[in-house]
Amino acid sequence: MPPKDTRGRGLRDLRISVTDRCNFRCTYCMPKEVFGREFHFLPLQQLLSFEEITRLARIFISLGVEKIRLTGGEPLLRREIEKLVAMLAPLPGLRDLTLTTNGSLLASKARALKDAGLHRVTVSLDSLDDSVFRAMNDVDFPVDRVLGGIQAAIDVGLAPIKINVVIKRGVNEHGVRDMARHFRGTPCVLRFIEYMDVGTTNGWRLDDVVPATEIVRTIDKEFPLEPLPANYRGEVANRFRYRDGQGEIGVIASVTQPFCGDCTRARLSSEGLLYTCLFASLGHDLRAPLRAGKSDDEIAAQLGAIWGARDDRYSEMRTTQTSDLPKVEMSHIGG
Numbered sequence: 001m002p003p004k005d006t007r008g009r010g011l012r013d014l015r016i017s018v019t020d021r022c023n024f025r026c027t028y029c030m031p032k033e034v035f036g037r038e039f040h041f042l043p044l045q046q047l048l049s050f051e052e053i054t055r056l057a058r059i060f061i062s063l064g065v066e067k068i069r070l071t072g073g074e075p076l077l078r079r080e081i082e083k084l085v086a087m088l089a090p091l092p093g094l095r096d097l098t099l100t101t102n103g104s105l106l107a108s109k110a111r112a113l114k115d116a117g118l119h120r121v122t123v124s125l126d127s128l129d130d131s132v133f134r135a136m137n138d139v140d141f142p143v144d145r146v147l148g149g150i151q152a153a154i155d156v157g158l159a160p161i162k163i164n165v166v167i168k169r170g171v172n173e174h175g176v177r178d179m180a181r182h183f184r185g186t187p188c189v190l191r192f193i194e195y196m197d198v199g200t201t202n203g204w205r206l207d208d209v210v211p212a213t214e215i216v217r218t219i220d221k222e223f224p225l226e227p228l229p230a231n232y233r234g235e236v237a238n239r240f241r242y243r244d245g246q247g248e249i250g251v252i253a254s255v256t257q258p259f260c261g262d263c264t265r266a267r268l269s270s271e272g273l274l275y276t277c278l279f280a281s282l283g284h285d286l287r288a289p290l291r292a293g294k295s296d297d298e299i300a301a302q303l304g305a306i307w308g309a310r311d312d313r314y315s316e317m318r319t320t321q322t323s324d325l326p327k328v329e330m331s332h333i334g335g
Contacts, residue, residue: 002064003303005276005310012264014065016053017334018081020270022074024102025138026126028166028195030331032138046271050084052290056268057088059300063307065266067096069122071334073270076105082116089117098122100164100334104141106149114156121153122162122191127172128182136172150188159187167210168195173218180219185246191237193252196278212253216240219249233262260313267333274303275333277312 002010021041025032048056057068068088075081081099089097099113100122113121125146127133133143153161163183167173176192183190192215195208219225228239228248236259237250253259267275272290273283284306289299 003307005307007261007311007313009262009310010264011060011064011266011307013067013069013266014057014060015069015071015265015267015334016057017071017073017268017270018053018075018078018084019047019073020331021077022072022102022331023077023104023139024074024141026124026136027138028136028168035331042271048268048270048272048287048290050087052272052287053084053268054087054091055290055296056272056286056299057094058091059296059303060266061091061093062296062300063303066094067098068094069334070097070099072100073331073334074102074104075099075334076101076109082109082112082118085113085116085118096120100124101149102137103146103149107145107152110149110152110156110158114158118158120161121158122164123150123153124164124166125150126166127175128178129172129175132172132175154187161188162191163188164191164193166193166195167215169208169210173210173215176215176218177222180223180249183247184223184242189247190249191252192249194255196254206255209255211256212238212251213256215251225249233264236263258313263312266307269333274306276306276310278333280312 004010022030024030025035057065070081070084072078078084085097085099088094096119097117098120099118101124103123103125106121106123123146125133125143126136128143130143133146134140150161150163153159163179165179167176179190192212194210194212216225223246224243225240226243228241230239236254237252238257239248239250241248263277265278267278268286269275269283272285272287274286275283286299286302289302
């Protein structure tokens with residue numbers, strides 16, 4: 001029997017971080033002031049091997065997981081990531097295998113990922129304005145190279161592609177309609193995300209949040225929208241389609257419209273710590289039992305106990321005070 005947590009939520013989605021490293025220094029995620037040249041990332045021997053990740057994935061699937069998303073850091077920095085995809089793709093019971101990337105290396109990796117069995121990709125892209133995009137990634141990376149990666153993914157069939165757009169007040173909210181205009185009628189689905197207080201290094205303030213309702217109104221003025229039902233229970237995005245049939249968008253309103261009640265996600269860090277909430281402060285060590293020779297049944301029992309005790313509902317309880325509590329950094333568990 002798949003485990004349920006204390007609020008009756010099952011375990012359906014697993015996000016696996018394959019590296020804590022990233023080649024961007026986005027100001028809302030890995031600010032350069034913290035993650036500078038002197039920052040110590042995890043050494044390779046502390047990362048879960050592809051074999052360990054695959055074994056854990058198989059155990060998670062036995063407990064009800066149907067969807068796995070590979071994240072980072074930037075997952076395409078993990079050497080031969082396509083080999084891990086090829087190991088995960090055939091696992092019985094896995095319905096959806098996806099990967100989230102900043103797109104910087106996607107043009108060179110898209111074909112190998114598709115051939116290995118990846119179903120889809122999600123690309124983080126916060127602005128089409130090159131100067132704004134370079135400022136937000138803070139490593140002067142041009143937006144055209146990310147757009148080239150998106151096109152490469154389309155060309156090899158890694159679609160529909162989701163485009164994640166984090167909106168921050170005073171930084172990029174003026175580009176919302178440009179985003180909608182650019183991706184309407186393409187095999188891409190925009191997902192506008194409210195700026196969140198993940199971790200403790202991004203200087204989050206409630207005043208910097210652009211509410212999802214404002215984003216929808218902004219687009220609706222030029223491109224009329226109508227709501228769509230959720231694809232499944234626990235889907236984080238509120239979906240809308242263009243009334244003229246040119247596709248859809250979604251908004252993820254974790255700050256203004258919390259969806260903790262239906263959350264079915266677990267997150268595995270690159271060194272094997274299991275986090276039951278995006279805003280958790282402590283993880284549960286799964287690498288130790290793996291390397292100590294514990295059986296699959298023993299690890300499954302441990303996972304079931306962890307999930308069964310879960311009572312996370314951070315977004316429902318969020319205040320300006322709780323936002324300052326210690327939390328794992330988003331860059332460490334992939335958002």
